[in-house]
Every structure is written in C-alpha cells, then in structure tokens.
Amino acid sequence: MTLTTRATRVAPPAPAASGKGLRDRMRGWPTTLLLAAVTGVSVAPFYWLVISATHSDADIFSWPPKLLPGSHLGENLSHLNAKIGLGRVLLNSLLVAGVQTLGALVVALLAGYAFAKFRFPGRTVLFVILLSTLVVPDQVLLVPLFKMMMSFGLMDSYQALILPGLCVPFAIFLMRQALAGMPDELLDAARVDGAGELRVLFGVVVPVMRPVLAALGIFLFLGSWNSFVWPLIALRSSDMHTLPVALATLHGMKSNTDYGLILAGTALSTLPMMVLFLALQRQFISGLLAGATKG
Template structure:
C-alpha cells in the first residue's frame, strides 16, 4: 500500500487550482483597484470639467477629455470674485491658523500628558465633549461674542474660536503620553528649564505627530465654509469656499467657473499632503495608542 506524502495544498496546485493566499491576494487587489477608481474618477472629472463651459459640462454625453475653456473660466473667476485675492485670503488664514492652533494644541497636549494637577482628568473629559457636540450649537453664541468684540469681518474672527481644537489636543496628548517620563527627568537633572525641555527634548521626537496635526489643521481651516460665511461680510475678505458659493445664482450659475475654482483650491491640499505624507500615517498611529 502506497501512502502519498503530497500535501492537499500542493495537490490542488497541481490540479490547477489557485492557493487560498493567491485568491485572497487577487480579491484584495481587485477591491483596492475598485476603491482607487471610485476615489480618483470624481477628481478626474473635476479637472476635465474645469476646462469646459457650463453648457458643455451638462451635455450628453458628458465630456471625458480636456476642453479649451480653462482660460475663460479663470478670467470669469477673477472678474466675478477677484479669485487671486480670495486665494491669498484662504492661504493666509489657513497658514496662520495652522501655526497658532498647532502651538495651542501642542502645549495643551503636553500639559495634559506630562503634568499632574487637580482636576486634570475631569478638565480633559470636559474638553473631549467638544468632539461630540455639533459645531452648529455654538454658532449663535460665538457670533454674539465676535459682535461684542467688534471682530466681525476680520481674520481673527475666523481664526480665534477654533484655536483649542479638541481633536488636536487629544492627538498631541496621546502622542506625548508615549514619551518616557525618565527622559524628561534626565533633562531636568541636566539643568533644562521647562521651556528648553519642551523645545529640545519633547518636540524633536514628535515630528510625525506634528506633521499629522499640521495637515489636519490646515485642511480643517482651508475647507471651512459655515463659520467664515457667517462672520465675513466684505467680498474682499472672503475665503475660497465662501467666494465659490457666492457664484451660485437663482437663474444663472457659472458651473465652469465654480468647478475651476474647486480644482484650483484642491492644489494646496494635495501639496501639503504630499510634503508631509511620510509622517502622516506614523503620526496618527503614534496618537492612536498611549504608551
């Protein structure tokens, strides 16, 4: 009696059947390809539509190749909403907000992670309630506060209310919680003051988390629409989302110009992500688990 020593997996391979691992790999690759197509197709159509007029965009079939109206759409944007000025407004506000809010969130996260004071856990819990409270609930009191401060139609009215962003503080607290306390104690024994300790010992290992925080804050402010719409009154101070919304008319809407402005607005977001993508995932993972 002959006993076969060939494993069932190898026997199936010889019969022409794919191994389970290969089948799973094919399914995974197919799923990723479908997901990638679902994500990229809208962006592709956005870029293509930005080069066509409104009539061509709603034609049948819709355009799939670049057109020759990009210059006309850009000129219409500039003539209607002074798009160059609007883009500079958005860039200035987003960069300044990222720097200021990043500083506030980093300092607050460090304080919650490495300093123990009475009521710190309760205070952090109250702060985290901001993650579950809808932003619309605070619009009226914030507007009243900005009016009392005479900050309406100013950049500080757009920037100041969201400096202490709960998610940013949470991310930095979790990331800084992974730093060994012994490292900080060693720095203090070497004569470092608290500010020097923060700048020279705490911040260098936090570069991935800071990059993730910077991307999140920049995109949050760059894409913000409701709050700038409420506090900004002058067309010259509009941000890109507010300016594009003003192009929508009751009887006539220049969709070619709107889609061109949307495509141009996506460029800074892509550049920021590409510049910091190496640190983005590792920064989020560092903030996901407290060491």
Template sequence: MTTDTTGAGRATGRGRRPRRSHGSSIMLTSGLAIALAVVLVPFYWLVIASTHSSQEIFGSPPPLLPGGHLAKNLSTLQETASFGRVVLNSLGIAALYTLCAGTVCTLAGYAFAKYRFKGRDPLFGLLMLGLVIPAQVTLVPLFKLMAELEWLNTYQAVIMPNLALPFGIFLMRQSMAVLPDELLDSGRMDGCGELRLFVEVVLPPMKPALAALGIFLFLYQWNDFVWPLIVLRDGASYTIPVALASLQGVDDTDYGAILTGTAVAAIPMAIVFLALQRHFVSGLLAGAVKE
C-alpha cells in the same frame, strides 16, 4: 523499507503556497485598483469639467476630454469674485491658523500628558465633550462675542475661536503620553528649563504627530465654510468656499467657473498632504496609543 513522505509533503506544501499567495495578490491588487479608480475618477472629471462651459458640462454625453474654456472660466472667477485675492486670503488664514492652533494644541496636549495638577482629568473630560457637541450650537454665542469685540469681518474672527481644537489636543496628548517620564526627568537633572525641555526633548520625537496635526488643522480651516460665511461681510475678505458659494445665482449659475475654482482649491490640499504624507499615518497611530 519505509518511504519518507515528509519531504514530499513539504515540497507539495511549498508548491501550493505560491499559488494561494499569487491568487491573493491578484485579488488584493484588483481591489486596490478598483478603489483607486473610485477615488480618482471624480477628481479626473473635476479637472476635465473645469475646462468646459456650463452648457458642455451638462451636455450628453458628458465631456471626457479637456476643453478650451479654462482661460474663460479663470477670467470669470477673477472678474466676479476677485479669485486671486480670495486664494491669498485662504492661504494666509489657513497657514496662520495651522501655526497658532498647532502651538496651542501641542502645548495643551503636553500639559495634559506630562503634568500633574488638580482637576486635570475632569478638565480633560470636559474638553473632550467638545468632540460630541455640534459646532452649530456655538455659532450664536460666538457671533455675539465677535460682535462685542468688534471683530466682525476680520481675519482674527475666523482664526481665534477654534484655536483650542479638542481633537488636536486629544491627538497630541495621546502621542505625548508614550514619552518616557525618565527622559524628561533626565533632561531636568541636566539643567534644562521647561521651555528648552519642551523644544529640544519633547518635540523631536513628535514629528509624525505634528505632521498629522498640521494636515488636519490646515484642511479643517481651508475647507471651513459656515463660520467664515457668518463673520465675513466683505467680498474682498472671503475665503475660497465662501467665494464659490457666492457665485451660485438664483436663475443662472456658471458651473464651469465654480468647478474651475474647486479644482484650484484642491491644489494646496494635495501639496500639503503629499509633503507630509510620510509622517501622517504614523502620527495618527501614535495618537491611538492607549494608556
């Protein structure tokens, strides 16, 4: 008489797997909880500190609950830096830059991905050098160019120099490279012009990549500090990073007001990311496709 141990072995195997899976799930959840805490604690402290005065912020122990200086900090920001206008400046510049740079990068990426022209690959390689050249190298020639154009202390001086952003072009080129050429040829055979083909055939599948590009461009311009600091001379035209830097004094600095401004500056970034987050990861993965 033989004993069938196969079923028992399978049952035993089935019985052990949930234990390993449960343990792995606990470890994964714990790791994610720790990572979430590491990310959120600085933001929590930023919000809490923005409601306190400088003396309370540097007190011992540091504040962990909301205080009563938020209105005072906002009033100080408005009085010393016209912060309401500064926020509007940053929103307008970042939105306009995202629209213009997104259009340039999308069109350039489409041209590099789907058109064959002489010197295309060397030109793309030259463009990619912009990813390894430090931005500080271009500050002096760009400043001279803005001065010759009489664009200093204007918004176009902030927006125009970085419209053809190498990373944006690279992202869109890699995303559009996966579009089947047969789809484009079919559209041309149906009588689509190049502009209509681009708008109605190419752009709809590119929504994830466009969302990723939009987030990157908006945050890039919103957080830019060095270039606006160089070309903007009037406090009324400052962006948020420049205005907050101007609040730092030699002898006295109101850190409560600065942290309040920083907390306010984080709100639009969070809104943009949350609005487009569903497409963000898939857009970046689409840009990672290798030909």
C-alpha cells in the same frame, strides 16, 4: 554516487514550492481587484471635477459626457478672477488657514503636554470637560460666537476667523494621548542637564512628536481651508472673503449658474491641500501609525 543520488532526490520539491507561490499570488488577485475598484470609485469624482474645469458650461452637461480635457480652463480661470478676485481670496484663505493651523498646533502641544506630564489640582476634571465639548455640534456655538465677536468688535476681520479655531479639543486630546506614551525618563534626563521646561518641550518633545504634529497639522489645515458656515456669518465685505465663501457667491450672480467657473475654482482650491499632503505624506503616515506601533 550516493551523494549524487541524494542530491537528485532533494531537488524535486522546488517546483512544488514554486507552484505554491504561484497559488498564493493568484489567491491575492481578488483582493487586488477589489482595492483597484474601490480606488477607481474614489478617484472618479475628483477626475470628473478636474476634467469639467477645462470645459465650458454647455460641454459639462453634454451627452455622452466628455472624459478628456478641454480647452476652456484658461477662460474659466480668467472669468473667475474677474468675478471674485481669485488672487485676493486665495491669499485670504492661505493666511487664515496657515495662521490658524500653526496657532492650533501650538495650543494643542502646550495643553497636551500639560495634561500628559504635569500633576495639578483639577487636571482630571478639566480633561473631562474638554472631552465633553467634543459632543457639542459646531452649529450650537454659532450664536454665542457671533455675539462674542460682535462685543469685541472683531466682525469682518481676520481675527474673527482665526481666533475661534485656535483651541481645538480633538487636537488637544490627540496630543495628550501621544505625549502620554513618551517616557518620563527622557524628559527627566533633559531637566537634569539643566534644560528648562520650554527647552524640554521644543528640544526634546517636538522632535519626537514631529510625525503626530504633521498628521494633525494636515487635518487642521484641511478643516480651516474648507470652513464655510462661520466665515459666511463673520465676513461682510467681499475683500475679506475666503475661497469657499467667494465660490458660493457665484450662485447668485445670474439665473443660470456657470458651473464651469465653480468647478474651476473648486479644482483650484484642492491644490494647496494636495501640495501639503505630498510634502508631509511620510510624516503623516508615520503619525497615523504611531499609535499602532506602541506596545
């Protein structure tokens, strides 16, 4: 009887705990609603872009605005292909962005590895000079870069678009900071086993740095894919146009700009970036959280 009485006395706190959990969940509703509102505001322009790409130019500016998909997407893409050669400009953009991203990752990895793990004269001075270039606006470099490419005879070519983007100071800085946290003992163990520096770099460093490389690769690809000012200056023939430059030429084709074509092309230009992010989202998030989990 005594044991039963004690068990009965212990049981009542359960509803209180349940009520406390309910209060905790209710307390989180304002934060959830705020995040949902912010997400809706962020997604709304992209939703309007995709929906407008399926409408004609007249329907885009109609009132009330049309919020459901239309039936003009195929027509818009067909007209867009006839005006700018959609397949060609997409291939140009993919080639330039892909090669430039891979090249910039290799340069950033090699330079970051040298700055983080090697001791050589002038290392600190070179790194400070590298960091100082981060405060220089890209627009300041356009004229020197134009003269350099002209003297090399590389204007209106893929080289003119790819070469300037192979050395990205921010990418080198990010890789240097990431590699600085890698234990030297791990690299020394590989060297003791007879591995050369390239074997250590690509056999030990790259697998560990894969999340950081994936996150950095997304940023580099995004910057190269959306690049507009320098390709506009460096390219002269329409066959070499990248997608942002080709879409900009639609404004001058007639007095009344067909926004249905432009929005269809803009919506199409987001697909490669979305596919890349979805393919690398796990590594991307791990790379962003890498610095937060250290120490």
